[in-house]
Amino acid sequence: MSKRIVITGGAAGIGRAIAERFLQDENRVAICDADPSAVAAFQTLYPQAIAKVADVTSEAGMETFFNDVETAWQGVDIVCANAGIGGPAGGIETLQYDDWQRCIATNVHGSFLTCRWAAKLMKEQGSGAIVLTSSTAGIMGYPLRSPYAAAKWAVVGMTKTLAMELGPHGIRVNAVCPGAVEGPRMDRIVANEAAARGVTEGEIRASYVTGVSMKTWVTAQDVANTVHFLASQAGNKISGQVLSIDGNTETLAP
Template identity: 75%
Template sequence: MVDPRKRVLVTGGAAGIGRAIAARFLAEGARVAICDADRGAVEAFACEFPDAISAAADVTSEQEMATFLEEVEAVWGGVDVVCANAGTGGPAGPIENLSYAEWQRCIATNVHGCFLTCRWAARLMKSQESGLIVMTSSTAGIMGYPLRSPYAAAKWAVVGMTKTLAMELGPFGVRVNAVCPGAVEGPRMERVIANEAAARGESEEAVRQSYVTGVSMKTWVQAEDIANSIFFLASDAGRKISGQILAIDGHTETLA
C-alpha cells in the first residue's frame, strides 16, 4: 500500500498516462498535483478531481513551471513522488526531411520538461532525505526507432538522466527510476500512427498492426498498466528499486 498522506506531483497529468497516474494515487487517498499544457484538459480534470491541485503549465516554460511548482511547494512544503511524465511524440519522417524547429520542440518537451521538474524535486527531496522520482521514457528510449529520430533521442536522454540522478540522489535516500511504455492505446497513439502512416506512405491500419506484431505478447498497453507500475514503485514494496529502466510493453521485439 501507499501512505495516503503522500504528496504526488504529475506533469502532463490531465490526460493519457498522466491522468491515469493521478487517478490511481487519488483513488488511494494520496494528495495529488498535476499540470498540463492543455488548458481544456486541465479544466476537465479539475471538475472530476476537485480536491487535487491542477494548473495549466507548459513544461518547456521555466516561468510557467516555476509558478506551478512554487504553488505546490507553498501548499505542501515538500513532495514525496514526482512523475516527470509530460511528453510529445514529435514529428515523423527521415531525418533529412525534419525541420530544426520540430526537433527543438520535441527535445524541449521531453527533455527540458524533465530537467525543470527534477531540478525542483531534487532540492526538496534532498532536504527531506526521501522521495521518488519517476520519469516517463519509452521503448524508443532503449531501442532504435526509424523515422522518429527526435523522439528516440529525447527518450534516450531521459534514460541517461534517470541513471545519473539515481547516482546523485541515492545517498540522500531519494530513488529515481524511469518507465518505458510501449504502444499505449488512446488518442495520442492514434496521432502518432497517423503521422507515421504519412511518413511511410502506408495505411494507418498497417502501421497500427505493426505495433502489435512487433510485441511478444501481441497486445496494446493501457495507461492504467503504467499507473499501476508507478504505484508499485511508490509503495513500500518498491523501496529498494532505484536507477532502473522499467519497460511496460509486453516485450517489444522491434520498432522497425
C-alpha cells in the same frame, strides 16, 4: 499515510491514469498540463487536487506551478516527470529543426526542470521517489522517429545519473518505458507515421503488434499501476532501473 504527489502532463492519457491511481488511495495530488481544457476537466472531476495549466518547457511557468505546490504542501514525496510529446515523423533529412527542438524541449528540458525542483525539496527532507516517463524508443532504435528516440534515450540517461546523484540522500529515481499505449495520443502518432511511410494507419497499427512478443497494445492503466508500485513502500529498494511496460517489444522497425 497520505503522500504528496506531483505529475506533469497529468490531465490526460498516461499522466491522468497515474493521477487517478494515486487518488484512489486518497493521496494529495497536483498536476500540470499544457492543455487548458484538459486541466479544467480534470479539476472538475477531482476538485480536491491541485490542477494548473503550465508548459513544462517554460522555466518561469514551471517555477510558478512548483512554488504553488510547495506553498500548499511544504514538501513532496513522489514526482512523476511524465509530460512528453511524440514529435514529428519522417526521415532525418526531411525533418524541420523547429519540430526537433520542440520534441527535445518537451521531453528532455521538461524532465530536467521537474527533476531539479524535486531534487531540491527531497534532499532537504532526506527522502522521495522520482519516476520519469521514457519509452521503448528510449532503449531501442526507432526508424523515422529520430527526435523522439533521441529525447527518450536522454530521459533514460537522466534517470541513471540522478539515481546515483540522489541515492545517498534517500531519493530513488526510476524510469518507465511504455510500449504502444492505446489512446488519442497514439492515434495521432499512428496517423503521422502512416503519412511518413506512405501506408495505411491499419498497417502501422498491425506493425506495432507484430513487433511485440505478447502481440498486444498497452493501456494507460498498465503504466499507472507500475508507477504506483515503483513509488510505493513495496519498491523501496528499487532505484536506477528502467522498466519496460510493453509486452516485450522485439523491434520498432517496420
